[in-house]
Amino acid sequence: MRNERVEILxxxxxxxxxxxxxxxxxxxxxxxxxxxxxxxxxxLDYIYCxxxxxxxxxxxxxxxxxxxxxxxxxxGLEVLAKLKSDERTRHIPIVVLTSSSEDSDLKKCYELGxxxxxxxxxxxERFVESVSxxxxxWLLLNQTPEL
Amino acid sequence: MFHKRIKNSFITGFAVIxxxxxxxxxxxxxxxxxxxxxxxxxxVHPFTVTNSCRSVQAAFRDxxxxxxxxxxxxxxxxxxxxxxxxxxxxxxxxxxxxxxRNQYLGPASDIDSLETSYNAWDTYWNEEVYNRRESLSxxxxxxxxxxxxxxxxxxxxxxxxxxNFADNMAVNLINESDSMMHNNFQRDVGIFLVxxxxxFLVLLTVYKKFYKRILNMHKVVVxxxxxxxxxxxxxVDSSDELGELAQNINMMTDQLVGFNxxxxxxxKARTAKLKEEMGNLARVKTELEQKDRxxxxxxxxxxxxxxxxxxxxxLIQVNDIFYSITGYTEEDIKSEIIDWKTxxxxxxxxxxxxxxxxxxxxxxxxxxxxxxxxKNGNKTTVLIAKEVISEEPFRGIxxxxxxxxxxxxxxxxxxxxDNLQEKVIERTRELEENMKLxxxxxxxxxxxxxxxxxxxxxxxxxxxxxxxxxxxxEAFSYSVSHDLKAPLRAIDxxxxxxxxxxxxxxxxxxxxxxxxxRDNAQKMGALINDLLEFSRLGRKDLNYTELNxxxxxxxxxxxxxxxxxxxxxxxxxxxxCTVFADRTMIKQVxxxxxxxxLKFTRxxxxxxxxxxxxxxxxxxxxxxxxxxxxxxxxxxxxxKLFGVFQRLHTDEKFEGTGVGLALIKRIxxxxxxxxWAEGKSNExxxxxxxxxxxxxxxxxxxxxxxxxx
Numbered sequence: 001m002r003n004e005r006v007e008i009l010x011x012x013x014x015x016x017x018x019x020x021x022x023x024x025x026x027x028x029x030x031x032x033x034x035x036x037x038x039x040x041x042x043x044l045d046y047i048y049c050x051x052x053x054x055x056x057x058x059x060x061x062x063x064x065x066x067x068x069x070x071x072x073x074x075x076g077l078e079v080l081a082k083l084k085s086d087e088r089t090r091h092i093p094i095v096v097l098t099s100s101s102e103d104s105d106l107k108k109c110y111e112l113g114x115x116x117x118x119x120x121x122x123x124x125e126r127f128v129e130s131v132s133x134x135x136x137x138w139l140l141l142n143q144t145p146e147l
Numbered sequence: 148m149f150h151k152r153i154k155n156s157f158i159t160g161f162a163v164i165x166x167x168x169x170x171x172x173x174x175x176x177x178x179x180x181x182x183x184x185x186x187x188x189x190x191v192h193p194f195t196v197t198n199s200c201r202s203v204q205a206a207f208r209d210x211x212x213x214x215x216x217x218x219x220x221x222x223x224x225x226x227x228x229x230x231x232x233x234x235x236x237x238x239x240x241x242x243x244x245x246x247x248r249n250q251y252l253g254p255a256s257d258i259d260s261l262e263t264s265y266n267a268w269d270t271y272w273n274e275e276v277y278n279r280r281e282s283l284s285x286x287x288x289x290x291x292x293x294x295x296x297x298x299x300x301x302x303x304x305x306x307x308x309x310x311n312f313a314d315n316m317a318v319n320l321i322n323e324s325d326s327m328m329h330n331n332f333q334r335d336v337g338i339f340l341v342x343x344x345x346x347f348l349v350l351l352t353v354y355k356k357f358y359k360r361i362l363n364m365h366k367v368v369v370x371x372x373x374x375x376x377x378x379x380x381x382x383v384d385s386s387d388e389l390g391e392l393a394q395n396i397n398m399m400t401d402q403l404v405g406f407n408x409x410x411x412x413x414x415k416a417r418t419a420k421l422k423e424e425m426g427n428l429a430r431v432k433t434e435l436e437q438k439d440r441x442x443x444x445x446x447x448x449x450x451x452x453x454x455x456x457x458x459x460x461x462l463i464q465v466n467d468i469f470y471s472i473t474g475y476t477e478e479d480i481k482s483e484i485i486d487w488k489t490x491x492x493x494x495x496x497x498x499x500x501x502x503x504x505x506x507x508x509x510x511x512x513x514x515x516x517x518x519x520x521x522k523n524g525n526k527t528t529v530l531i532a533k534e535v536i537s538e539e540p541f542r543g544i545x546x547x548x549x550x551x552x553x554x555x556x557x558x559x560x561x562x563x564x565d566n567l568q569e570k571v572i573e574r575t576r577e578l579e580e581n582m583k584l585x586x587x588x589x590x591x592x593x594x595x596x597x598x599x600x601x602x603x604x605x606x607x608x609x610x611x612x613x614x615x616x617x618x619x620x621e622a623f624s625y626s627v628s629h630d631l632k633a634p635l636r637a638i639d640x641x642x643x644x645x646x647x648x649x650x651x652x653x654x655x656x657x658x659x660x661x662x663x664x665r666d667n668a669q670k671m672g673a674l675i676n677d678l679l680e681f682s683r684l685g686r687k688d689l690n691y692t693e694l695n696x697x698x699x700x701x702x703x704x705x706x707x708x709x710x711x712x713x714x715x716x717x718x719x720x721x722x723x724c725t726v727f728a729d730r731t732m733i734k735q736v737x738x739x740x741x742x743x744x745l746k747f748t749r750x751x752x753x754x755x756x757x758x759x760x761x762x763x764x765x766x767x768x769x770x771x772x773x774x775x776x777x778x779x780x781x782x783x784x785x786x787k788l789f790g791v792f793q794r795l796h797t798d799e800k801f802e803g804t805g806v807g808l809a810l811i812k813r814i815x816x817x818x819x820x821x822x823w824a825e826g827k828s829n830e831x832x833x834x835x836x837x838x839x840x841x842x843x844x845x846x847x848x849x850x851x852x853x854x855x856x
Contacts, residue, residue: 014633014637016633016634016636016637016640016641017633017636017637019640019641020636020637020640020641023644070630099630099632099633099636102683103683120632120636121636121672122632122635122636122639122668122669122671122673122675123639123669123672124636124639124640124642124644124665125643127640
């Protein structure tokens with residue numbers, strides 16, 4: 001595994017949630033490198049190495065993507081659909097982290113091939129627990145195909 | 148013509164072998180002859196010749212020795228003795244010469260010359276010396292002796308010549324036989340090798356020409372043809388006997404194949420024929436079975452009574468209808484006591500006998516009505532027909548139908564016909580009155596229809612408005628769920644971070660404030676979740692299933708009681724019934740009701756909870772209730788009981804969001820049921836709801852929804 005490989009791509013428009021997520025992950029010492037982008041367009045730019053991310057190596061995928069559903073410009077569902085329908089990126093684990101517990105969202109996400117679906121709780125302790133469990137699972141336990 | 152070639156081969160082969168042997172024999176014979184000659188020459192002749200030569204020489208010396216003595220001896224007696232010896236030797240010499248003459252291989256002139264010289268010498272000795280010995284002086288004698296010696300030398304020379312010749316001859320013969328022996332050996336070895344080579348050639352030819360081909364044929368016959376593989380054929384590589392044999396084997400194989408194919412075809416044809424016949428047999432069998440079944444089923448017909456009887460009128464076999472009409476049983480038939488007399492009323496005996504006579508004559512009797520005596524003595528009327536179906540043995544069959552009911556109906560009809568006329572008149576009058584009523588009703592119905600049409604338009608419009616509202620609500624609650632919770636999470640999260648990172652810097656009051664902030668933020672989160680749940684219910688479709696309320700309550704109560712271990716709770720529960728409803732929603736209702744009952748009895752020393760289930764008075768609904776002996780409520784606040792966010796108790800006393808009962812009302816309304824409560828302050832409360840029974844749900848499905856929002 002190369003050192004420069006980004007381990008988590010966090011797609012989140014709410015700066016509070018970004019801060020809390022980062023804090024939760026760092027508290028458990030789970031993340032060496034995390035890239036935060038604030039909307040769907042940036043997320044896709046990052047994965048496909050466009051615009052500001054054009055010098056990134058396409059093949060250095062993040063180990064996991066934490067994706068909020070409600071995003072400006074291109075929303076989370078569209079990002080999910082795009083990545084899961086692309087042969088080259090469909091293997092990247094995507095965890096949807098959202099406030100919405102609407103059945104329709106959940107159903108759509110699973111139809112598009114999401115790997116996990118987490119409803120962000122209001123309670124910070126539970127939030128920390130969820131995020132760190134996710135980080136632990138996707139970064140340490142889950143085996144993804146080597147590239 | 149075939150034969151000649153192989154016979155020729157054999158003849159040629161034998162001839163070659165014979166010639167070789169003949170040559171060998173001849174060569175051996177000639178060798179043998181030469182050898183004999185050499186042996187003769189070498190072992191017999193040379194020694195004989197040389198021996199004879201030596202004998203001649205010895206005899207000659209003896210003669211000379213004795214004769215020569217005469218020149219020195221003077222006594223007559225002695226001379227005469229010598230002479231006798233000389234004569235003896237001379238005879239021997241002569242005989243030896245004769246022998247030599249026969250044996251000598253050199254020119255005969257040598258022997259003649261020797262004889263001549265000898266004669267000259269002998270004559271000289273006899274005439275000049277011996278005979279004149281007394282008259283001769285010593286000098287003369289000496290002269291004579293010299294001449295004698297010259298003659299002697301002459302003879303000796305001849306003898307030596309002969310001896311030399313014989314010796315040379317012997318040496319030559321030895322040399323010749325040596326070389327001959329040597330040459331013979333080489334030649335014989337050569338001949339032997341050549342013979343051996345030829346022999347192998349012959350063997351090879353025999354192998355190639357015959358044995359190998361025989362082996363090949365053997366292989367084909369033994370390995371292939373005899374094991375049934377007729378694809379292989381012998382090679383026909385010449386026109387000799389083996390070729391012919393191979394051809395014949397191939398022909399035989401072809402014939403075998405032909406026979407085999409014929410046989411197979413024959414077998415196939417026979418098999419097919421056999422199958423066809425078997426098929427026919429099976430078909431015939433099936434047809435027979437079908438006919439048999441048909442016959443049996445006809446006999447067992449449940450429409451017509453059937454009875455078979457013999458020449459005495461005794462019944463042999465009957466069907467079930469017979470039993471059911473006459474009342475007799477299978478045992479009665481088996482005991483052979485039922486005959487025509489048993490079944491015929493006595494007053495009809497004569498008629499029956501006449502009837503029977505007619506049957507015997509005409510073989511069948513067409514259907515007619517007849518009275519039959521039953522087992523219990525009663526009589527019934529049947530429609531009966533008879534037929535003789537077999538003469539030998541005699542079998543008659545009777546078909547009959549019970550027409551006693553029809554008879555009765557006929558009687559009734561008779562009566563009815565009498566008062567029908569009256570009734571027709573009465574009915575006509577009634578109809579006229581009804582017609583008047585209908586005409587007036589139709590007029591009012593027309594007005595009514597107009598009203599209904601107006602109302603329907605109104606309902607459709609309201610429905611559309613409701614749809615729009617619902618959609619707006621959906622968008623609203625989605626946005627609430629996402630946007631309203633995010634700031635709360637931030638409040639809670641950062642308060643928590645503050646608590647963790649600045650714990651040392653905060654005094655007790657500060658810590659308490661942070662705890663309060665977090666507590667409130669979380670409570671608001673819970674409120675939002677409840678609210679969302681509540682609004683989501685309005686949009687959810689019901690998923691009807693058969694629900695066992697007993698199981699559901701056991702399940703819910705079991706889960707909750709775990710959290711209330713320290714409390715004393717008495718639960719009364721009847722056997723609960725089954726309803727047809729949405730499992731998730733009804734489970735939510737039960738959770739809310741049971742948890743409320745547990746919550747509001749918390750202050751009681753012994754909590755009494757009763758859960759029950761009963762059918763409503765009109766039988767269309769199932770009523771379910773949960774009652775407790777808790778704090779209860781004042782009936783004057785009943786209006787607020789089922790409202791959203793309405794609470795009758797403070798949060799410190801009993802926690803809650805005020806959504807629980809509103810949610811229950813919403814779920815039950817959705818199921819077309821009703822929910823209500825009875826209570827008194829500090830004396831407990833009873834919550835009841837009804838759910839329509841399954842058979843009433845379909846109708847209510849079609850009616851309009853009028854949920855409160």
